[in-house]
Amino acid sequence: xxxxxxxxxxxxxxxxxxxxxxRLFLKQGLSLGALTMLTGCAITEEEGVQKVLSRMSGWNDxxxxxxxxxxxxxxxxxESRITNPFPFNAYYSEEEVIDVDGxxxxxxxxxxxxxxxxxxxxxxxxxxxxxxxxxxxxxEGWSAIGKWTGVRFSDFLQRVGADTTAKYVGFxxxxxxxxxxxxxxxxxxxxxLTFKFADQLLPPKYGFPMKLRMPTKLGxxxxxxxxxxxxxxxxxxxxxxxxxxxxxxGS
Amino acid sequence: xxPEMTKVHPLIVRIxxxxxxxxxxxxxxxxxxxxxxxxLFDFSFPDQVTLGGWLAGALQWHFAAMWLFVLxxxxxxxxxxxxGHFRRKLLPISPLAILRDVASALRGKLAHDDLSVxxxxxxxxxxxxxxxxxxxxxxxxxLWKPVQFYWYGQFMGDYEGARFLHFFxxxxxxxxxxxxxxxxxxxxxxxxxxxxxxxxxxx
Numbered sequence: 001x002x003x004x005x006x007x008x009x010x011x012x013x014x015x016x017x018x019x020x021x022x023r024l025f026l027k028q029g030l031s032l033g034a035l036t037m038l039t040g041c042a043i044t045e046e047e048g049v050q051k052v053l054s055r056m057s058g059w060n061d062x063x064x065x066x067x068x069x070x071x072x073x074x075x076x077x078x079e080s081r082i083t084n085p086f087p088f089n090a091y092y093s094e095e096e097v098i099d100v101d102g103x104x105x106x107x108x109x110x111x112x113x114x115x116x117x118x119x120x121x122x123x124x125x126x127x128x129x130x131x132x133x134x135x136x137x138x139x140e141g142w143s144a145i146g147k148w149t150g151v152r153f154s155d156f157l158q159r160v161g162a163d164t165t166a167k168y169v170g171f172x173x174x175x176x177x178x179x180x181x182x183x184x185x186x187x188x189x190x191x192x193l194t195f196k197f198a199d200q201l202l203p204p205k206y207g208f209p210m211k212l213r214m215p216t217k218l219g220x221x222x223x224x225x226x227x228x229x230x231x232x233x234x235x236x237x238x239x240x241x242x243x244x245x246x247x248x249x250g251s
Numbered sequence: 252x253x254p255e256m257t258k259v260h261p262l263i264v265r266i267x268x269x270x271x272x273x274x275x276x277x278x279x280x281x282x283x284x285x286x287x288x289x290x291l292f293d294f295s296f297p298d299q300v301t302l303g304g305w306l307a308g309a310l311q312w313h314f315a316a317m318w319l320f321v322l323x324x325x326x327x328x329x330x331x332x333x334x335g336h337f338r339r340k341l342l343p344i345s346p347l348a349i350l351r352d353v354a355s356a357l358r359g360k361l362a363h364d365d366l367s368v369x370x371x372x373x374x375x376x377x378x379x380x381x382x383x384x385x386x387x388x389x390x391x392x393x394l395w396k397p398v399q400f401y402w403y404g405q406f407m408g409d410y411e412g413a414r415f416l417h418f419f420x421x422x423x424x425x426x427x428x429x430x431x432x433x434x435x436x437x438x439x440x441x442x443x444x445x446x447x448x449x450x451x452x453x454x
Contacts, residue, residue, distance in 0.1 A: 053308075056315035067399050074398045135410070137397060140306065141289035143410055216398050244307035246314065251398040 054244075061248040065182060068250050074190055074215035077133045082198070083144035086136075088205045089219060091177065091239065097204045098175050100225060105209050111170070111230035114161025121209055125195060127151045127159075132190060134215035136222070137251055139240075148213045150194030154187040162231045170236035171212065174225040179238035181214070181221060182248065190215050193226075218249040256449040259367045264336070265448055267327035274320035275384075275428070277302060277312055279421060284309030291418055314395075321388060328381070341374045349375045366441060366450050376427050383423045390417040 088094045106118035131149040138144075157164060164187060170180040185191060194213045195202055202208045207224025214222055220240050230236075241247045260268075281303045283296035288306045303309025331337040348371035355361045356372050369377070393404035393413040407413050435442050444450040 053311040053315055056318070057311055060314050064396075067396060069399065072399060072401075075401055135397075137410065138289070139310070141285065141414065240307070244311060246310065251396060 057244075057246050060246060064248040064250045065184065068182075068184055068216070070184055070188060074134050074251065077135065077145050079133065079147070081145050082133060082147060086146045086197075086206070087138075087142070087144055089138060090175070090224070092175070094205060098225060099204060100174055100208055102209055107210070107226065108228035109160055109230070110228055111232045112163035112166045113229075113231050116160075121195075124151070124193075124210070127156070129195070130192065131196075132192060132213070132215070134190065134213070136215075136219050138219040139245060139249065147198050148192060148194040148211070149196035149199065150192040150210070150213065152189065153191040153193050153212065154189070156193055157186060157231075166231045167233045168231070168236055170230045170232060170238075171223040171226050172228045172230075173223050174227045177223060177225070177239050178236070179221055179223050179241065180236035180247075181217065185214060185216055185250070188214070188216055216251050218251060220245065221249050256451060257365075257367050258448060259444050259450050260448045261336070262448060263330055264327070265445055267323055267330070268445060270319060270323040271327065271384075274316050274323060275424065277316035278320055278387075279425065281309040281312035281316070282421060285313060286418070291414060317391065320384075324384060324388070328385075331381075340369055341378050344371060344374045344378065366438075366444070376430065380424065380427045380431075383420045383427070386420040387417060387424065390420065 088097075090097070102121050105121055107124065108118050109116045129149055129151055131147060133145060133147045135143050135145050154164075157169075162169075164183060166183055168180050169183060169186045170178070172178050192213045194211050195209065197203065197206045197211075202211060207226075210226050211224045212222055212226060235247075238247070280301055284298075284301035284303045285306065287295045287298070287301065301309065303312045352361060352370045352372035353375075356370075361370060361372070390407060390413040392400050393407060393410060394417060397404060397410040397413075401409075404410060404413060407416050440451060
């Protein structure tokens with residue numbers, strides 16, 4: 001009955017294809033024998049419509065930030081509810097998952113952080129860790145429950161002397177993915193820098209060596225294969241966000 | 252001599268009707284595109300009848316038009332309750348009267364002497380439409396913010412339950428809209444009245 005989870009053909013559509021399709025939709029919908037006129041105006045009209053939609057998406061970011069509560073916790077589930085197998089999802093296919101050499105790996109820190117020395121994996125693993133069984137909700141609609149283990153991100157930010165009054169935390173990933181989040185979500189008690197999935201070392205397809213897990217945000221906001229973390233007041237955007245997905249994307 | 256005209260729709264109802272028609276058209280056509288990215292059932296909507304071009308575009312339309320839909324809905328429902336418009340136009344209503352009027356409508360014998368008074372089938376359809384649209388807002392809130400509104404998502408089977416309810420409510424709205432448009436086509440003099448607010452007393 002259900003399609004294979006995590007097949008994200010929709011996401012592969014570029015905005016250009018989308019624009020062309022939308023123009024077709026508008027033409028089909030509005031054509032009252034004025035098709036020739038429309039072809040002439042379509043481009044400027046398109047830009048106007050897109051501007052309004054982008055502005056509304058920005059307004060929705062503000063509304064979501066207000067709805068977000070620093071204390072409200074996402075539901076946690078019993079082990080029996082864990083989804084197995086947990087779906088793979090990325091902007092590329094599962095065969096293209098990158099292989100990271102854990103021995104050479106170092107997590108880089110940047111921006112408004114006092115102690116920017118890079119962290120090796122053994123150093124990170126030595127930090128106190130917690131586990132959570134939470135639900136991952138994809139922007140496509142499907143959801144899946146998994147178990148992640150790692151360091152509370154707020155503890156980590158404090159430990160490295162991050163300026164937590166800054167607006168954004170940005171992530172650059174080894175698979176050329178990127179994303180950014182608001183500081184309030186970064187400090188949420190369920191936001192974890194995770195090294196384990198289902199009690200095992202995070203496998204490559206789920207983001208080895210680490211994934212930032214936030215049950216209060218949609219799946220694509222949870223970066224995998226993190227290379228560097230930076231704190232900033234300048235809006236960093238992100239891979240999907242720059243293509244038109246809503247930036248805050250809170251749950 | 253000019254035909255005798257009677258007032259049927261107050262200005263606020265006409266404005267709310269057309270804003271709602273636009274908002275619902277955007278919500279449904281973009282919603283179909285969102286549905287297509289992870290179909291609940293064994294079918295997808297043809298891309299040509301969806302809005303947004305791709306998932307991100309559809310989401311932008313959906314979450315922009317929701318403000319028009321909800322704000323317009325709040326104005327309309329508040330007016331309907333406070334002014335007595337709903338009570339005058341939609342009540343009383345009984346299951347027996349609905350069955351009777353639906354049956355005579357199906358036989359093509361539904362009386363339309365006074366178009367300022369709704370028959371029981373119309374009352375039922377308009378009431379059901381208002382309720383379904385409210386259900387769409389309530390389930391939509393859980394889909395949009397399943398964590399922040401988790402507590403009341405429990406009344407509708409949490410996030411996954413809300414997805415199905417949201418879909419079924421949409422299907423109900425779609426059905427009523429199709430019947431509604433078909434009835435307008437059958438009794439065309441009702442159409443201009445949704446702009447002018449007036450209608451000839453009889454055909």
